Amino acid sequence: MKFFSDWLLLSIAALSLQPAADAASLSSYSKPWRPQFHFTPASGWMNDPNGLCFFQGSYHLFYQHSGEGLPNGGASWGHAVSKDLVHWEHCPPAITLDEKGAIWSGSAVVDRSDTSGFFGGKPGLVCIYTYMNPAEGDRQSQAIAYSADGKTFTKYQKNPVLPQLRYQPGQPDDESFRDPKVFWHAPTKRWVMVVAGGTVRIYSSPNLRDWTLESINKDINTECPDLFELPVEGVAKESRWVLSGGGRWYLLGSFDGHKFVPEGKKQPFNYGHDFYASQTWNDLSDDRRIMTTWLYNWDYNNWPTEPFSGGCMTLPYELKLRVVKDGLRIFSTPAKEVQVLRGELQSWVDKTITPGSNLLAGVCGKTLEIEAEFEVTPGAASFAFKVPRGGSNQTVIGYRFAEKKMFVTRSGRSDIKNFDRTDEEPLPPQNGCVKLHIFLDSSSVEVFGNDGAAVITDDILPDPLCDGIELFAEGGSVRLIALKAWPLQSIWHQP
Ligand code: FRU
Numbered sequence: 001m002k003f004f005s006d007w008l009l010l011s012i013a014a015l016s017l018q019p020a021a022d023a024a025s026l027s028s029y030s031k032p033w034r035p036q037f038h039f040t041p042a043s044g045w046m047n048d049p050n051g052l053c054f055f056q057g058s059y060h061l062f063y064q065h066s067g068e069g070l071p072n073g074g075a076s077w078g079h080a081v082s083k084d085l086v087h088w089e090h091c092p093p094a095i096t097l098d099e100k101g102a103i104w105s106g107s108a109v110v111d112r113s114d115t116s117g118f119f120g121g122k123p124g125l126v127c128i129y130t131y132m133n134p135a136e137g138d139r140q141s142q143a144i145a146y147s148a149d150g151k152t153f154t155k156y157q158k159n160p161v162l163p164q165l166r167y168q169p170g171q172p173d174d175e176s177f178r179d180p181k182v183f184w185h186a187p188t189k190r191w192v193m194v195v196a197g198g199t200v201r202i203y204s205s206p207n208l209r210d211w212t213l214e215s216i217n218k219d220i221n222t223e224c225p226d227l228f229e230l231p232v233e234g235v236a237k238e239s240r241w242v243l244s245g246g247g248r249w250y251l252l253g254s255f256d257g258h259k260f261v262p263e264g265k266k267q268p269f270n271y272g273h274d275f276y277a278s279q280t281w282n283d284l285s286d287d288r289r290i291m292t293t294w295l296y297n298w299d300y301n302n303w304p305t306e307p308f309s310g311g312c313m314t315l316p317y318e319l320k321l322r323v324v325k326d327g328l329r330i331f332s333t334p335a336k337e338v339q340v341l342r343g344e345l346q347s348w349v350d351k352t353i354t355p356g357s358n359l360l361a362g363v364c365g366k367t368l369e370i371e372a373e374f375e376v377t378p379g380a381a382s383f384a385f386k387v388p389r390g391g392s393n394q395t396v397i398g399y400r401f402a403e404k405k406m407f408v409t410r411s412g413r414s415d416i417k418n419f420d421r422t423d424e425e426p427l428p429p430q431n432g433c434v435k436l437h438i439f440l441d442s443s444s445v446e447v448f449g450n451d452g453a454a455v456i457t458d459d460i461l462p463d464p465l466c467d468g469i470e471l472f473a474e475g476g477s478v479r480l481i482a483l484k485a486w487p488l489q490s491i492w493h494q495p
Contacts, residue, residue, distance in 0.1 A: 029492040032464035033305045033443040036367045036490040037341050038295065038312035039088050041065055041078050046310040048179075048224060048277035049292045050077055051094075051108030054284050055125045055150050059085050061292070061313070062094055062127070064105060075102050077129065081150070085290075085316050085337045087491045094127070094153045095145050100160070101133030104140070105179040105224055109191070109208070110283040111146075116208045118146040118156075125150055126208050128193065130178035131160055139164050140177040140197060144208055162195075162203065162211045172216060174198035179224045182208070183282055188257035194227040196220075200243070202227075202260065215259035222246050224277040227260060230289055230321040232328060240321060240328060244269070247278025247293045252321075252328055267329060271425035272408065272457035273297060273418070274311060274444070280319070289319045290335055295444055295457060299418040304461070305443065311459050315439060315446060324453075331452035334439065342369065343487035351480040353383060353473040359480070360385075364467045365487045370438040372471075372483040376401055376429045381475025387440050389470035391463025397447050397456075399427065399434050406436065406449045408456045419461070425454040433481060439488075 028034065028042060040046065044067050051062035058081040065078030079094035095103045106129030114121050125147045133139045141160035145153045162180075165171040176197030185192045185204075193203040193211065200217040222245035232238040241255035243262065247269050253262040269278065270293075278293040296311025303309055316335040321328055351359055366388070374383055384398025393412035400407065407424035414420055427434065427449040437448040447456045471483075 028307055029490070033461060034308070035312040035441045035443055036492065037086070037338075037439075037488050038315065038441050038444060039063075039080065039491075040308045040312045041080075042090060043307040044078075044309070046078065046294075046308065046312075047296070047298075048105045048294050049279050049313055050105050050129065051127050052279050052292055053108045053110060053125070053282040055108075055110050058083060058150065059281070060108065060125070060150055061088065062108065063313070065093065077103050077127070084340065085335060086340055091151070094147075095129060095155070098155070100143070101131040101135070101139075104130035104132045105277065106130055106142070107181045107183075107279065108282065109182050109184065111208065115191070115206060116144075116146065119148050122148065124148045127153065128161075128180045128182045128208070130180065130197075132178065138175065140175070142177075142180045142193070142195065142211075156209070158209070161209050162193075165213075171213075172199040172201070172218060176223075177201075181224075181226045181279065183228065185257050190257075192227070192257065194225045194243070194260075196222050196225040200225055200260070202258070204257070214257075217243075217260060217262075220245075220251070220262070222248070224279065226278065226280055227255065228280050228289060229255070230319060230330070233320050233322050235323065242319075242321075242330065244278055244280075244291075247275055247291070250330060264327060269330065269332065270455045270457050272423050272446075272455070273299075273421065274459045275314070275457040281316075288335070290316045291319055291332070292316055293457070295446075296459060301417045302415055312441075312444060314457055317455075320452070329453070332455050333448055333452040334437070334446070338439075341486075341488040341491070343489060346485045348480065348483045350482070353471060353478045353480055355473050355475070355477070358389075358470045358472060359483075360469045360471045360485070363469045363485055364388075365469075366440070366442045366462070366467050367488040367490070368438075368440045368469070369486045369488055370436070370440070370469075370483065371485075372438075373433055373435045373481040374399070375479040375481055376432050376434065377476065377478045379476035380473055380478045383471070383473045383478045385436075385438065386470040386472070387438075387445065387460075388462050388466040389468045391466040393461050393463050395445060395458075395460045395462065397436070397438060397445060399436065399449075404428050406434075406447065406454055406456065408445060408447060408458050410458065410460055413461055416461075423456050423458060425449065425456055427454040441488075 047064040077095040079091040142162035143159035178197035203211040224246040226244040249266040251262040317332040
């Protein structure tokens with residue numbers, strides 16, 4: 001009890017010291033390993049994206065944020081806004097911890113017809129989050145805060161709106177009850193919440209304040225669940241509901257406003273190590289389904305990126321549901337908005353990559369986008385990019401023909417737990433070709449294979465002095481059909 005009240009006071013003090021980023025704190029965006037076109041807070045620890053939504057002409061990104069020196073785990077919701085989903089402006093913390101506990105992950109919705117009654121008949125923004133209260137044995141409950149202007153947020157006086165029901169009959173005996181994802185379900189004309197932490201539960205509400213339990217998927221467990229409908233590309237009137245397990249896996253199925261019924265097995269979203277707590281955006285102005293994910297994980301120690309820690313957010317990924325040989329699969333590609341960052345194009349067509357040569361010897365840069373297509377070449381073992389070449393901390397992104405796998409290998413940081421590793425994903429060639437679409441930032445890589453059939457997202461820690469790139473072949477020459485490379489602009493330092 002004593003510890004928690006001290007921690008709360010310390011946390012509140014530290015948060016009040018964190019203004020929106022000013023010019024001085026933005027200078028820290030020039031340091032090595034500071035992502036240049038991915039979102040990071042100016043300082044402090046960041047984890048899950050929260051409350052992703054489009055409201056009054058701006059994209060609102062909230063995120064789990066703790067001040068320096070505080071325990072990890074998201075004491076409050078940090079906040080940033082964007083006009084284009086790419087360039088971000090920091091805002092003051094939106095929802096800060098209080099005597100009811102820390103503000104853990106959740107979502108936000110635009111309450112267009114003021115079902116909540118908070119906005120005098122006008123539209124407003126309602127955030128739905130988890131209180132995690134160590135003073136009550138880590139009790140978790142769901143609460144709401146509202147905002148008419150997307151700038152100042154008021155916590156609802158009668159919070160929590162959904163207390164921890166663990167000990168009541170019919171409820172799962174599960175102490176984890178968190179990360180509510182809420183959306184408007186048009187067919188039943190009410191709000192739906194999928195909430196888990198442990199067991200997946202679905203609630204409904206007419207007004208975001210009063211919630212009714214609809215169903216429990218007692219065999220499905222996850223943090224940060226999401227539930228949304230995706231049309232099957234190219235098949236009129238066909239769609240599936242997707243239950244996302246924090247972006248680690250997805251289940252396809254049906255949802256009637258009451259219960260999610262899965263069909264088939266869990267499929268991975270991403271084979272990278274640094275892809276967690278995904279959330280899709282609510283209230284977009286078009287019918288795309290866009291997902292943003294925490295590009296990091298809970299597994300590291302000694303991560304050397306002060307004054308920020310906890311990695312960054314991924315680029316926005318657009319999700320599509322496609323028919324493939326084995327059924328239906330989700331494909332992820334970078335949202336088209338990201339193209340605004342491209343600098344001058346360099347391109348190559350119809351080249352042979354011979355072992356020992358480096359076609360990209362003249363290319364350098366710590367922030368690059370590369371689109372390349374290779375022919376499956378008999379006799380060759382693999383092709384790969386070294387980003388950067390040189391230095392002791394290598395990242396190699398490539399493809400092995402015999403295994404039909406794309407891979408990302410990181411090495412040279414055995415001082416960081418779980419860093420040195422290879423992530424790999426099956427990627428059958430398409431019409432005898434393999435395509436890789438790579439985004440390289442100063443401490444991350446995102447690799448999309450064959451138009452999003454496979455994705456690997458990883459943090460990297462390149463040697464700050466190296467910025468050259470190498471493209472090499474092993475075990476024989478490889479035919480390159482085409483390669484395009486663009487330097488990418490920083491979203492923090494405008495030219
Ligand atoms: C996932 C998570 C959530 C929780 C949050 C706390 O990374 O553990 O389940 O709400 O982080 O910061």
